[in-house]
Amino acid sequence: MELEYILYVFFFTAIVLNVIGNSLVIYIICKKPKTSTDHLLLNLAVADLMLGVFQAIQLFSLLSIRLVSNPKPFVIENDIFCRLFTSGNFNWLAYVASTITMLILSSERYFAVCHPHSFKKLFSTRNVKFIIMLSWFLAVVTIIPRNTGKTCFSVDANLSKTLSVIAAIFSMVTLLLISILSAKIYVSLWCKHTVIQPTAVREIQERKMKKRVTLCVLAVVATYIFCNIPLSTWYILFGFQKIQQGAEKLSGQIVILLAVVNSALDPYLFSFQNRRMRELLKKIFRCKNEDQAQEQTIEQRLA
Secondary structure, three states, rough: OOHHHHHHHHHHHHHHHHHHHHHHHHHHHHHOOOHHHHHHHHHHHHHHHHHHHHHHHHHHHHHHHOOOOHHHHHHHHHHHHHHHHHOOOOHHHHHHHHHHHHHHHHHHHHHHOOOOOHHHHHHOOOHHHHHHHHHHHHHHHHHOOOOOOOOOOOOHHHHHHHHHHHHHHHHHHHHHHHHHHHHHHHHHHOOOOOOOOOOHHHHHHHHHHHHHHHHHHHHHHHHEEEEHHHHHHHHHHOOOOOOOHHHHHHEEEEEEHHHHHHHHHHHHHHHHHHHHHHHHHEEEEEEEEHHHHHHHHHHHHHO
16 A cells, blocks of 8 residues: 555656646747657657646546545546546557657658658658647547446456557557667667768758757657556556456556656656757756745744
């Protein structure tokens, strides 16, 4: 029981960082002219923010079941509220949209680095916007089978296991593709020696910019891979009934926590290559430090 409440503390800490960081990313990207990478990073931030918000609502709902004497008529027996929040449908929707966006982002960087001549045609602003809408459509499709039961939690046991196996395959294939694309990008930018004339200042600057943006994307991708391998493994084990009966809930919460942590880390990794993001983060933490210093001064004077 104590371990479960410790996990809740970690959950809410990650969610606060998620909301602050992704809100700043959305604000910054919306204020400037957007490239194809910006559109994808914006969509990733929206999906991550959505995951954090709905995860917080789900956690509050689950906590109310434990702490309030009779919350069930509202939290569980209210079918609409349960399907929207308690069951985690929107969490899964945001997770799938985030995963697809991560795959598209890796593909976008792969073509930008390894196939620059076909990059502009494939990843035009119009095409990227269409792909983003398609990612959300596919995410919505994935939650339909989860809501085929008459009530919120009345999904057939066999269907639940089948969905877990499908989720595991989806996660593993995505992780494999992202890993392959990231490896090819890294080799192309940092391992291959490209001869550039010293006088080609513009080409040198473009390559430096490409490296900086790509490094940001690779950092986001690396944390995604690290945090989502446990989740994919859990889905496989759950689908084939390899998890001990008493460990399903706790292990499930831990792997979901890693996914939430990943969504919270993305905006701060983005800040490494965005000066305005770094400045805004510094202002936020500086304001907090100044407020604390003022409170301490007032307390000392009163004492």
